[in-house]
Amino acid sequence: MTDDQTPPAEAPAFELTTSRQFVSWLAETGASLALSTYQSGKLILLGTNRETGKLSIFERTLERPMGIAVQGSRMAVAGLFQVTTFVDAVEAGGPTVQGGWDAVYVPQTANFTGDLDVHDMAYDGDGRLVFANTLFSCLATTSETHSFKPLWKPAFVERLAAEDRCHLNGLAMKDGRPAHVTAVARSNIADGWREHRRDGGVVVDVTSGAVVCEGLSMPHSPRWHGDTLYVLNSGAGEFGRVDLQTGRFVPMAFCPGYLRGLAFLGNHAIVGLSEPRENRTFAGLPLQERLAAEGAAPRCGLYVIDLASGDIVHWMRISGVVTELYDVAALPKARPSLIGFRSAEIRRVISVEG
Known part of the structure; x- marks a missing residue:
């Protein structure tokens, strides 16, 4: 290397720290957590190692992972242009596999959707995937013959169009059916939600079509x-x-970060925090003013909140290469792993039905 050459910059490390009781709390639940971070293209599984009592971290590279849906042994993950469904190959109550994993999620099916900017996903009572189709401002499901099948749209959106009119992003299920959605604004023009980011957000009842809460950011x-x-x-x-x-x-x-991703374990909520990007989408939000008033810097990670008191009782912080999270989902087993697409494992893992 000559004197006028700049040495290559080292890639930021992936660093994870937790509060003192986070790991023991997670172990006591018997569950684990799945996190998606489209910013760095990672699906991260957080569990606990019963033998060592330490945190178990497993990550795979996927292309722009966003919404996560879990039902029984199935886990679906939305990506840049497809929804991939993984199935746990370890039988419930069976022995762990090599490495001590009690769950191994294997990719089994993929629905190619195109770039719909899929956000939240969930399984309904019939086992059908329902997702927030943000590009078309609607709820949709997968199709065997097309990119998607529309199911519902807000009344304030005149028609289906690939225009991300209201940034419909969130989906709440109740009794196995879509119950409520969130949108950044009641907009009916292309990309119109951006002018209403500060206080135009709404929660909409899917059954009635009524706006049940407004003025959100x-x-x-x-x-x-x-x-x-x-x-x-x-x-x-x-x-x-x-x-x-x-x-x-x-x-x-209050959590010092841009919030996305919400799951529950018992009487605790697990909330995902991200560091707001320095761009127009995140500029001018109340979060910036609150952080300045508190003298705090934004964080990326998880907060565990007691639903009875509202206290943050545990936390996990991520720094380095990962600065944003999208979704958080609870998985039923304590120490999961996942077969990805970039190693030879996917060629060797074969199962026979029946």
Whole structure:
């Protein structure tokens, strides 16, 4: 290397730190967590090693992973142009496989959707995948003959068009059916949601079509848990619930990051935090003002929130190459792994039905 050459920059490391009790809490639940980060193209599985008592971290590279749906042994992940369904090949209650994994998610089917900018996904009561088709401002399902099959759109969107009119992103299921969605704005023009990021966000009832909560800042991840509808007021860094009697959003906890991804384990909510990007989409949000007032820097990671008190009881922080998360999902086993597409494993893992 000559004197006028600049040495190659080292790739940022993947660093993960936790609060003192995060790992023991996760172990006590008997579950694990799946995180998607489209920014760095990773699907990360967090579990616990029962033999060592330490955190188990397993990651695979996927192309722009976003929404995650889990039902029984199935896990579907939305990507740049396809939805891939993985199936756990380890029988429930069976022995662990080499390496001590009690779950091995193997890719079994893929639906090629094209770049629909798929956000939240969930399985309905019939085992059908339902997803937020953000590009077309609607809810949709996969199709064996087409890119997607539309199921529902908000009344304020006049027609299906590949224009991302309202940035419909979040999906809450209740009793096996789509119940509520979130959108950044009630917009009916192409890319019109961007002018209303600060306070134009809405929660919409799928059955009635009515707006049940408004005035939110870029809301995401609506979820029914018990008899309560929770939502992330992402642009303000707030986790809270929707009072369906009054139409108000009731903040329960402030988290220092842009919020996306919400799952539940018992009486705890697990919320995903991201560092806001320095671009027009994230500029001018209430979150920036709150962070400045608190003298805090934005974080990427997870917060575990006690639903009774609103206290942050555990946390996990990610730094380095990963600065954004999209979705968080709970998996039923303690130490999962996954077969990816970039190693020879996928050639050797073969199963026979029956």
